[in-house]
Amino acid sequence: MKNITIALDEEMLEAGRAYAQKHNTSLNSLIRTLLQQTVMPTSKHWLDECFKLMDQAQAHSQGPQWQREDLYRV
Secondary structure, X not given: OOOOOOOOOHHHHHHHHHXXXXXXXXXXXXXXXXXXXXXXXXXXXXXXXXXXXXXXXXXXXXXXXXXXXXHHOO
């Protein structure tokens, strides 16, 4: 993997760091992900990212549990 250098003003740098920290990632990873999503829109990495975010949420709907048979009851 190659390294690059970018120039950001102080306000954008701090906002980026805060956003990355809030989302449990690094600024480097955030920039890499955003660039990847922008220049490789057909990439399937978005699906991996969705599942990663769902796993991190650790949510439970507490709603009713559906069974296949329930879909056929009218």
